[in-house]
Amino acid sequence: MKYIAIIPARYASTRFPGKPLARIGGKPMIQRTFEAAARALGAENVVVATDDTRILEAVEAFGGRAVMTSASHRSGTDRCREAYEILGSDAEVVINVQGDEPFLAPEQLHQLTACFDDKSTDIATLARRFDASQGYALLSDPNTPKVVVDNDSRALYFSRSVIPYVRGAECGEWPAAFPYLTHVGLYAFRAEVLRAVTSLPQSPLEIAESLEQLRWLQGGYKIKVAVTDLPNIGIDTPEDLAAAEKMIVGQNSSPSRHA
DSSP, rough: OOOEEEEEEEOOOSSSGGGGGOOOTTHHHHHHHHHHHHHOGGGGEEEESOHHHHHHHHHHHTOOEEOOOOTOSHHHHHHHHOOOOOHHHHHEEEEEETTTTTTTHHHHHHHHGGGSSSOOSSSSEEEEEEEEHHHHHTTTTTOEEEEEEEETSBEEEEEESSSSSOOOOOOGHHHSSSSEEEEEEEEEEHHHHHHHHHHSSOHHHHHHHOOOOHHHHTTTTOEEEEEESSSSOOOOHHHHHHHHHHHHHHHHHSSSGGO
């Protein structure tokens, strides 16, 4: 099976304009994300999809491949579809890699691709076991979507609310009472499914929760969920960038790096 990773990257951002070009350890964030995906799939199978020539030129400057796409897309998924069609790719599975995930682990991409060993899988994504010691306040954060799965690891539902509800227990007891899964926003689609889901109108569940994956579930598509224990460090704000820079400096100064 052939795979292609497409990294949607737009310049405009309400919280962090120009984020893909922000530098971490001397490299633009988009370069670090590209290199992370390339370690798993090979650079020839990784493409940046952007709406800004500054990002296009930055990618080409470090030897990566990029394509220009429309500035009007509502989501990275829509941008991935356009890029896939512009490229004329024959890849059977399209992986949507978030452009602000410079610490993405190759193992996580391998977990995604392994989901398609199940021929019934339309879409694959990742989840992480919630650490009960982090407490209910973090579990209930609406910016951390939760997911519940069936016995075959297919998603039943995603929500910004805490699901499931633990009857007979105080909220503070919930994290230890159930093995909660939090969603990691990394997706892979069979190519024909990507075309189909980006043609669907927004669904009532998607509109209510502002989670596009609910459109796909409500449309009847099967989403396989692989569980990762590896951390993901997304960069959403300049403060996140500063923390990432400290992490890179720490890695570079570690004795193991010089062994």
